[in-house]
Amino acid sequence: MTAAGWPGEETDAPPMPGGRWRRLLARGGGRLVALAEAEGERWVLWLPVAFGAGVSLYFGLRQEPDWWIGAAAVGGCMVLVLALRRWFAMAGVAMALLMLAAGLLVAQAHTIHMAAPVLSRSIAGATVTGRVMAVERRPGATRITLRDVTVSKLAPERTPAALRVRLSDRFPAPTPGSVVRLRATLLPPQAPAEPGAFDFQRRAWFMGLGGTGFATGAPELVEAPPVTGWSTVAIAFEKARGAIAERVAVAIGDPVEASVTTALLNGEEFGIPEATMDDFRNSGLAHLLSISGLHVGIAAGILFYVVRALLAAVPYIALRWPIKKIAALFGILSALGYTLLVGAPLPTVRSVLMTGMVMGAIMLDRHPLSMRLVAFAGLVTMAMDPEGMLGPSFQMSFAAVVALIAAFEKGSVRLAEWRRDAGWIVRGLLYVGGILLTSVVATLATLPFSLFHFQQIAFYGVLSNLIAIPITSFWVMPWSLIAYALLPFGLEAPALIAMNWGDRAVIWTAEFFGRLPWASLTVPAMPADGFALLVMGGIWLCLWTRWWRWLGMLPVLAGLASPMLAVRPDVLVAGDGTVMAVRLPDGRLSASVKGGGRMTETWRERDGERSPADPWPGDGGWSGGGRSLDCDALGCLYRVQGKTVALLRLPDALDEDCGAVDAVVTAEVARRCRGELVVDRWILRHEGAHTLTVTAEGVAVKTVRGLRGDRPWTGGK
Template sequence: MSLEGDCTSSTPSKWEALNVAARRGWELVLQPFLAERERWPLWLPVLCGIGIAVYFASAVEIGLPALIIAFLAVVSLAFGLRKNTNALIPLMVVGALLAGFGAASIRSQIVAAPLLERPLSMALVSGLVAHVEPLEQDGARVILERLSFENRTLQSVPQRIRLRLPPKSPTIVPGDRIRLYASLMPPTGPVIPGGFDFARQAWFQKLGAIGYGMGQVEILDGTDADVDAGFVDGLAKSIARLRLHITKRIQTELPGDSGAVASALITGGERAISKPLLEAYRDSGLAHLLSVSGLHMSLVAGLVFVGLRALLALIGPLALNYPIKKWTAVGAALATLFYLFLSGAFVPTQRSFLMTGIVLLGVVLDRQAISMRLVAWAALAILLTQPESLTGASFQMSFAAVLALVAVYEIAQAPVSDWRRQKGGWWRGVILYVALLALSSLVASFATAPFSAHHFNRFNPYGLASNMLAVPLSGMLVMPAALASVLLMPLGLERLALIPMGWGVDMINAIAYETASWPGAGLAVPSFSPSGFAALVGGGLWLLLMRKAWRYLGVLGICFGISTAIFARLPDLLVDGGNGLAAIRLEDGRVLMTPGKQEPITRQAWQRYLAIDGEAEVIADGAAGGRVRCDSLGCRLSLKDVALALTYRPEALPEDCASADLLLAPFSLPKGACQRPTVIDRRQGLGKGPHAIWLEQGKILRIETVKEKRGHHPWAPEKRKRTKPDEEYPETKNAPERQDLEMDAESFAKPNR
């Protein structure tokens, strides 16, 4: 009896001890978080961002009713347990995650619009021009809406399409209604498993098809559609026409790349810039100067603020009796609002406008506005209204730079103020300006470099040097002249400001070309792994958002993320069976690619993903030091003791099926035709999209496909459909390649959009 009594009495004490230990452990973990209570709001956009990322990475769509029920349940629990800190904090975290997930889900349903079901050739399309974007060499690209297909019957007509107009088309402005023949296809998906998804971007822009026009463009009568459009649509088209008009005025005074860059800084269109100059800007680390973002918005606000305040200060009664500083802050805010719409209101511009507006509001309210909370609220506003922007390089790089700069500002504010208060000559101001310029360029370069490497597979080692030279030119000559040109344009005197602006632009262009020519500029690097990228971002956020000593734990996450890129194991093969394209990465890092010039966008993306400079070697007989053997029926190669066969014609199947471990074919094999090898043919390519394959000695380690990475979302159809000319229009068989569709995928183009 005594033993039994001892057992029963000791059992509760053990559980009680475990409970006490668990409670103390939780309190130890919770204590540092409680010490950083004032920084908690900064993590709200981070948690919402994680929820958004989970939505886009999820394999399936979760119904909106289930999300609403889950969110309301969490809110109810949090309200009921509001006095229990131990329970409230996890519930707040879950609620923020659900809010982000739900925002992305709701947004994807709000923008839902019909997609083109299959490719079309020689479709006679008429539509209202909603947007015109000038391209290099007098070309143009338009977005059409209110569409009518006159020689096709479609079950669902896309709401908007994007077309590259034929050469020598007439001048077209937003609000025109045009008709032309066009070749169209649905927006295309990733060319690499886990890569940039243009179809997803198009979905959130309500683009149901992309393509190119053919023949003559006819401008229809009665084109002013603003009469039957709503106020918002009419205003948007008026702004678009104004942007196009200003762009043409600029490029008339400044032809060539000077005018293209100048118009990019004022009206936000970069497509007219020549490709060599764009590459030079990217490789030199100056690409951010082409995007209307924080630098440009703050310069415009500062110039208007200083100029307007100086003018008002000349009026004695106003300066002595009224708060002209607050008045000028309001004037600067209105100027930045105009600049926002004039430049196209891209994501970096929206973010910059929000932050600049809050800073100016702080001036009006006599509050200090430059703070982490300002950045957090701006990020939260964009994430909840445009959750798709989270996946874009522009959002990530913009906020990485701003977070890093504000974090440094919080640390350096007191020392800089002390330096300014000290007496000294003019040289102290010069030293301070140069030091702050160097520091800001260094901080922004370090903050954005990982994102540039991840999204564009490029590292710019000379970014600090090029920015030290180009940013002062932009701030002291180019942007003041740009502002003056817009003010003088109604008087027809814009030439007085555009000429000196062109001088500054030409000098910056020369800096870009020079630094891009240095050895190692635009170094090709592999992307981070998903876990490595998450660790790097999380570590950076932890380092910047926390204040106590444990903030430096974030360095561990950054180091782990960088190591995943340094020691990344790239796939040994990339295969797009639907297009008959393959890339083979040899043991020494060289890359072989199937011959031909088809699918240039895929080829370029693969070369960047595999971190190779220059052109890949062609798969041909004798390639790779004689390891590749080819004939008219196909090619063979042994890679890591895996027998690889590229079968070009069905006649080679009996032999290749018997000897190969992995068989790649640009045609669909009959079911059961090959029993021994793993087969990736046209049917697999159309059904699952491009494949990435990893090999290990004598075996296939793993295979990833675009389909499994994309999941089931509205923008991801179950099966790809290839472009085939309609039988009644056989002459379209020689239509342009897919590069003429001007996909302009964000990951292939500018890092600042």
């Protein structure tokens, strides 16, 4: 018997409450299940996303997990997958959890693997001996990376495995592979300039770099045994990069054009003047100077078509050998050689993986471009360098490729139909339209990452790329390959000069668009939460193919709006307390010292400001907009929202200010100060850089250590 009567019996009883909603929910659930089933081939693409989420989870922890946690999580998830293997949906969720745990485990294992001593304090006048593994030629200086290092003032067990030392251009640069001895001042890797800023300490840990410094004298050559193993190959390619730079300097007289040509040939951007780099950044063409997928793909593609054409020209070979597959093999070898020659940066490693898989697909008679190909390349790249996933190179590179393939998937069929019966004029227009569409898609895909990492938007990027990319593809890169072929014979000068004609056009394009009014816009730093929303929304938008993909626009728009909603701090304090800054009534930052170096430059960039404001007055002050700053020889009093922050220059002001203000900041020791909030030398040394946000309720403090926690690269566990 049912609530309405006996089975089959007519009844006038009203329907059960909520029955309509249950039917609607059931219908909606059925449609959702049908939609999920229709996207069945795309679910596997989320496994690398889950792996990346595990990597992000590891780096977001404030305490280093015990060594067994990652392995235990993977083992538990494997058991869960086996237990749920008969239920497809549940098994999929368990598989995603397994990839999440695998990402955490790989990141944790990589951290353990890269463990090496790191300098904890500055060392002046040390005698440093080491083998030169890399030479970076910069305007006014040369930076060398030393390995197998010994330091006169450090015990062997506390000596870093590698150091990066800057040499004056007054001294000749040593040869890669040589062993040198020099006097230097050594510094620990620099901590972030403020909470949330770029963490060079973490990057240095995964580069195996235990410290930086500058030489105070000329390097002296030391007799040492020759290198062996993989180091021999690395040094050989480093010497080749140096030889290329020297040949280019001889063939091309203009130093700016020579530096750009060198960057495109061997990946060295360090010699490009800062003004030229600014033009490339403002015009949206900086990616052309960073060896990445564009260059590797063009190099492999050119060699693929040249080898195929040459083999096809010989009837005996063309009729008997698989010339397309042979050409694909040459494409793989060219991509690998090019990657080694430019130093194998992360975007190039990703590109050579993808290029190898594209050419491998050609050799196996498979479709060469697919989202699964990108997913596999991303998974391998993250496994090779988990920390690199957090950097702009990885993120912008994959964002552009994923977005382009997603757009290609939607439009390739229609484009093929248009091309099938089109004449040469229509084909030309389609080509131009393809370049324009590619530039638009790639620009939009990389824009969020440019906002997050560099706080910059290039408004003319589409137009500048529309001019510069064809020049690079059809003139610069072919001549660069010819120059590579002629370099061993010393006949490269004509090819380098021809290549430079194209480089000159690209430089002119960067200068023209980079110096136009409103060429670029700087914005305040995007909050990490907004960036996470934006990334997940973008992934959702690109990985699905049905209508629900457009739901990803909601988090994308929320992430793009987050910089406008972010509240920047009122006071910033460097980790050693020597530089401070306060917010002016017009929103800009005024620093305690003129200049301030990289510290204040980072603060301005994250504020979205380009030009520095006047520094604090030595005596006197200003007021306006509810803010004021009063300074004398002992320090300054900053007032905002009815609160007062004392920013001390000398310790003599401690007794007077400690009990009379809401917060005290000093680079000295303030043991006797019993104020509401005291930031002194010991707190700065322990917590790192501080930011203070003043409200009517009080002064909110954020610190670098409070955000990062205690991790191996911070000197923690």
